[in-house]
Amino acid sequence: MSPTAAHLTGEKTLTILHFNDVYNVESVNTEPVGGAARFCTAFKSFSHLHPLVLFSGDVFAPSFMSTFTKGEQMVPVLNALNIQCAVYGNHDFDFGIDVLKQRVEATTFPWLMSNVIDNETRRPLADGKCSLVSDWHGTRIGLVGLVEKEWLDTLSAVDPEHVTYTDYVECGRLLARNLKDIQGCRTVIALTHMRTPNDLRLAKEVEEIDLILGGHDHVSEFIEVENRCIIKSGTDFRQFSEITMRFSDEKEKPSISVRLMDVTSQYDEDVDLKKVLDGFTGVIGEKMEEVLGEFTVPLDSLFASVRTSETNLGNFICDIMVAATDSDLALLNSGTLRSDKIHPPGPFKIRDLSQILPMLDPLIVVEISGEDLLAALENGVCMYPKLVGRFLQVGGMSFAFDPTKPPLQRVDPRFVRIGDQYLELKTKYRLVTKAYMMAGKNGFDVMKRQKILVDEEDSLPLNCVVQNHFQAIQKLLRRHSLARTIESELHPDGIIQTAIPETVSIRLRRCSTIEAPNEAQKTKQRSPKLRRQSSMEEVEKASCKLEPRIEGRIVVLNEETLVHLMSEREAWQKSVAGTIRKSSEN
Known part of the structure; x- marks a missing residue:
């Protein structure tokens, strides 16, 4: 419809550009390649439509660059996009409220946080705004910013007891009515940072909101509910949405x-923005191109995979955690794995690792009972199949769960195995996990009461442990290469095999092993019959090919898998009985 025709019929048209969840300013190698400077050019191509630009949170973290800049590199990007309004995302709080306020003060637009109040200031958290009215080219628009309680409880920098949370439906309805009835807004748009099921509930229960522009889920989707729309616009500067709203008097x-x-x-790429960003990337770009190793298989880090199932990437990292800390098992919340993509076979760089593990997550080793371990596993699968970060990746163990059963009743204790032994509720196990989980985040309240054997001060961040593992592999490969060279010179026929000196093996393991303090070593209590997990050297040897696999560590129970697991357990019981019988005979 032409502008003249629209004017005669009383119709008004509003163009909105929306995006969410952006972390890395660099382009990728596959289409859509994205990149912040290219994203800026794409936005500018719509400038003739005078678009209302809206953002749904998560920008200042996590990324490898942000570990150096604390998100400062994102300020010129946001300001170049001519944003009119944004809502906070959970990762915007990763460096604490004070840093977030500094970043927000440097931006040129308001931020919303409608349903979370700071108890100390009695204002929206991080000095956000409760709502906003914008007279945008003749259309009066009301904006609210709503978040879910699920991620608010996971913030390491915000104590839930220091804030007051109001349900997004209750708050959204109250604010939307005020914006329409009192402030005369033609339409109300909710910027949200929450999972799609919560956006669906908001759409169904708050008729005063016309459009929900969401984030948190790294997906592109358009859902119509009760004559209202929910839109999410991809991730990481690779996608955005062009939205057209048409208003008619009728x-x-x-x-x-x-x-x-x-x-x-x-x-x-936008030349001016690229020049600014090059100032940030140049400092660390050379470091990020360093090759750590080479994988022969793809690594699956897709959110849709790591947050619902066992993955080869999760197994690889958890095995390193176990070996580096001499633990029985590892639990890792899948929200730790951040790259949300398939990493192809071939050279694996620090850039890849930084995309997977952008945060400096300290490891902690604790003593945990079988009973509490079972509770932790239940929490990990209680929200399945939602794509939530509490879903676990594991090492040194396996378990099975039935998603048809009620939450917190899904894990079958009969099929939880630690090493080659089945779970015993009263047995103490040596568990390695993250400080984040030990703080009770993501619903892991059971972790807060565990006895700490190795604390943050005596540990290393997870990404450093993984880097050390790659370095240990390179040392091992160089030693093997040297041994083969010497052998070929001394024994051309290759009959004599060269052994690896034990002292060298010990030094190699120490390159990537976290040593426990003496006091912690004294307090270790394990079942004496528990088979030790692979040593760091064994993991290194197995990893020289770098081809981690899915091994059946996390099994969804159904008729077929139940029969298989029962058969395995019966075979194990017969084996144990036979061992006991032979022992008694001797």
């Missing part, structure tokens, strides 16, 4: 259409 609700835009290599 209709109370606007009509809404959306077009998902891919940021491909056809867009040139």
Whole structure:
């Protein structure tokens, strides 16, 4: 419809550009390649439509660059996009409220946090705004910013007891009515940072909100519910949404259409923004290109995989955690794994590792009973199949769960194995996990009462442990190469095999092993019959090919898997009985 025709019929058109969850300013190697500078060019191509630019949170962290800059590199990006309003995301709080306030003060637009109040200041958390009214080219628009309690409880920098949370439906309804009835807004848009099921509930229960622009889920989706729309716009500067709202005098609700835009290599990089970003990337770019190792298989870090199932990447990292800390088992919340992509076979760089593990997550070793371990596993699968970060990746163990059963009743204790032994509720196990989980985050309250054997001060961040593991592999490979060279010179026929000196093996393991303090070593209490997990040297040898696999550590129970697991347990029981019988005979 032409502008003249629209004017005669009383129709108004509003163009919105929306994006969410952006972490890495660099482009990737596959289409859509994205990149912040190219993203800026794509946005500028819509400037003739005078778009309302809205953002749904998560920008200042996590990323490898942010570990150096604390998100400062994102400020010029945000300001270049001509954003009118944003809502906070959970990762915007990763460096604490004070740092977040510094970043926000440097931006040129308001941030919303409608339903979380700081108890000390009695204002929205991090000095956000409760709501916003914008008269945008003749259309009066109301904006609210709503978040879910689930991620609020996971913030390491915010104590839940220091804030007051209001349910997003209750708050959204109250604010939307005020914006429409009192402040005369033609439409109300909710910027949200929460999972899709919560966005669906908001759409179903708050009719005063016309459009929900969400984040938190790294997906592109368009859902219509009760004559309202939910839109999420991809992730990481690779996609955004062009949304058209049409208002007619004859209709109370606007009509809404959306077009998902891919940021491909056809867009040139914005020269001015790229120059600014090069100032950040140049400092660490050389370091990020360092090759750590080479994988012969793809590594699956997709959120849809790591947050619902066992993955080869999760197994690889958890095995390193176990070996580096001489533990029985490892539990890792899948929200730790951040790259949300398939890493192809071939050279694996620090850049890849930084995308997977962007945060400096200290490891902690604790003593945990079988009973509490079972409770932790239950929490890990209680929200399955939602894509939540509490879903676990594990090392040194396996378990099975039935998603058809009620939450916290899904894990079958009969099929939990630690090493080659089945779980005993009263047995104490040596568990390695993250400080984040030990603080009770992601619902792991049971972790807070465990006895600490190795604390943060005596530990290393997870990404450092993984880097040390790669370095140990390289040392092992160089030693093997030297041994083969010497052998070929001394024994051309290759008959004599060269052994690895034990002292060298010990030094190698120490390169990537976290030593426990003497006091902690004294307090270790394990079942005497528990088979030790692989040593660091064994893991290194097995990892020289770098081809981690899925091994059946996390099994969804059904008729077929139940029969298989029962058969395994019966065979184990017969083996144990035979061992006991032979022992008694001797």
